[in-house]
Amino acid sequence: MNVFKGEITSLPPDKSISHRAALIGALAEGTTEIANFSGGYDNQSTLSVLRDAGIAIRQEETAAAGGRVIRNVVIESRGLWSFTKPSVPLMCNNSGSTMRMLAGILAAQPFRSELVGDASLMKRPMKRVADPLRQMGAAISLSGEGTAPVVIDGSRDLKTIEYLLPVPSAQVKSLVAFAAMHADGRSKIIEPIRSRDHTELMLGLQTIDRPDGVREIIIDGRKPVAAKPFNVPSDPSAACFMIALGLLGRNSEVVLRNVCLNPTRVAYIDLLQEAGAGLVIENARSEGGEPVGDIVVRSCSGLKPLRISDHGVVAGVIDEIPMLSVLSAFASGEFELHNAAELRTKESDRIDALVVNLQRLGFDCEQYPDGFVVKGRTGVIPENAHIECFDDHRIAMSFAIAAEAAGASLELSDRDVAGVSFPGFFATIEALRQ
Ligand code: S3P
Numbered sequence: 001m002n003v004f005k006g007e008i009t010s011l012p013p014d015k016s017i018s019h020r021a022a023l024i025g026a027l028a029e030g031t032t033e034i035a036n037f038s039g040g041y042d043n044q045s046t047l048s049v050l051r052d053a054g055i056a057i058r059q060e061e062t063a064a065a066g067g068r069v070i071r072n073v074v075i076e077s078r079g080l081w082s083f084t085k086p087s088v089p090l091m092c093n094n095s096g097s098t099m100r101m102l103a104g105i106l107a108a109q110p111f112r113s114e115l116v117g118d119a120s121l122m123k124r125p126m127k128r129v130a131d132p133l134r135q136m137g138a139a140i141s142l143s144g145e146g147t148a149p150v151v152i153d154g155s156r157d158l159k160t161i162e163y164l165l166p167v168p169s170a171q172v173k174s175l176v177a178f179a180a181m182h183a184d185g186r187s188k189i190i191e192p193i194r195s196r197d198h199t200e201l202m203l204g205l206q207t208i209d210r211p212d213g214v215r216e217i218i219i220d221g222r223k224p225v226a227a228k229p230f231n232v233p234s235d236p237s238a239a240c241f242m243i244a245l246g247l248l249g250r251n252s253e254v255v256l257r258n259v260c261l262n263p264t265r266v267a268y269i270d271l272l273q274e275a276g277a278g279l280v281i282e283n284a285r286s287e288g289g290e291p292v293g294d295i296v297v298r299s300c301s302g303l304k305p306l307r308i309s310d311h312g313v314v315a316g317v318i319d320e321i322p323m324l325s326v327l328s329a330f331a332s333g334e335f336e337l338h339n340a341a342e343l344r345t346k347e348s349d350r351i352d353a354l355v356v357n358l359q360r361l362g363f364d365c366e367q368y369p370d371g372f373v374v375k376g377r378t379g380v381i382p383e384n385a386h387i388e389c390f391d392d393h394r395i396a397m398s399f400a401i402a403a404e405a406a407g408a409s410l411e412l413s414d415r416d417v418a419g420v421s422f423p424g425f426f427a428t429i430e431a432l433r434q
Pocket of ligand 1: 174
């Protein structure tokens with residue numbers, strides 16, 4: 001087992017907040033300055049499609065202490081209808097957030113646009129995008145399988161909507177909110193299961209928490225959005241990998257600085273603390289409307305096996321399940337997940353990807369439609385086991401972390417895919433290895 005020690009000040013800026021800062025900047029009147037924008041491929045895809053749709057964007061890099069690069073983005077826009085008809089299909093690459101959230105904005109622009117992606121994104125469900133936008137009056141066409149290309153004939157006269165979210169999805173919630181910002185009147189989104197709330201916070205939307213636990217989000221359309229600066233904290237969904245490294249490593253201690261601790265993003269930390277992990281939050285504070293803090297991780301032995309089935313918990317750890325399941329399997333030999341069919345619609349079918357790869361590493365697993373179980377180890381990790389990454393950054397990184405900590409050599413089918421959300425992922429591990 002390897003030992004990892006050190007402090008990480010250069011975790012990637014949050015992917016969700018970076019996407020939204022760029023999209024909101026494009027909808028705002030004036031100059032939006034975004035400090036610490038993510039250099040991940042997904043966030044760069046958002047900038048490039050916004051440029052293709054007529055938005056003026058500058059990106060500058062400055063060197064900071066410890067060889068760190070801070071990327072700042074400046075967006076100039078004239079408000080809700082500043083987009084122009086793209087002359088090319090808008091290439092979102094691997095980024096579902098880019099495709100879905102941008103669709104909400106393009107639905108309100110009076111021209112045709114087409115959204116496409118890489119092989120993984122072209123397989124992901126887009127009916128959840130088309131349904132509310134059609135209700136609002138945009139014409140949307142999808143492939144026969146309900147996937148991209150998403151062809152949008154936008155309408156300048158979108159209708160308001162009262163929309164009950166059929167899946168707990170922050171992307172769907174956000175795209176409806178972005179479309180509703182263009183409609184003439186008040187719209188309401190009804191959210192039975194809580195998902196990340198960055199869009200609401202960044203736009204200052206009114207939310208009502210009903211006694212039955214359901215949240216309502218109110219959007220008053222056609223209100224000008226004043227440009228304001230954003231400062232993006234570190235991504236908790238990237239931190240989850242380095243947390244796992246510190247927990248699984250021998251005699252390890254890793255400190256992660258300035259991590260976003262928004263309550264809708266910390267279920268991973270809560271679950272691990274309940275399972276007995278050595279995790280401490282220090283310097284909890286608020287920055288730019290988001291709670292942030294430092295996370296101190298010490299290696300732990302005797303982590304209790306994780307069992308997850310509550311719908312709200314599943315929504316809260318949806319991006320962390322790959323790392324969480326691999327961590328639980330390596331630390332305790334067991335893991336169990338239910339009510340998580342949504343995982344099959346991510347960058348890969350993550351239930352299948354996790355089970356196939358865990359089996360290759362000698363775990364006894366079984367999958368079912370909405371989850372999987374790891375029952376124990378049947379053998380040792382084979383030398384140079386091949387891990388299939390399925391175009392999925394989180395699958396690649398989860399297995400890379402477990403192998404690093406165990407001192408095992410794995411062959412990843414694709415190392416570069418980590419850059420989708422975590423440029424410098426392998427260098428960060430190197431810097432911590434003793
Ligand atoms: C995201 C929401 C989640 C998450 C994705 C980012 C966002 O997707 O999996 O990585 O930024 O809104 P869903 O909203 O589709 O669950």
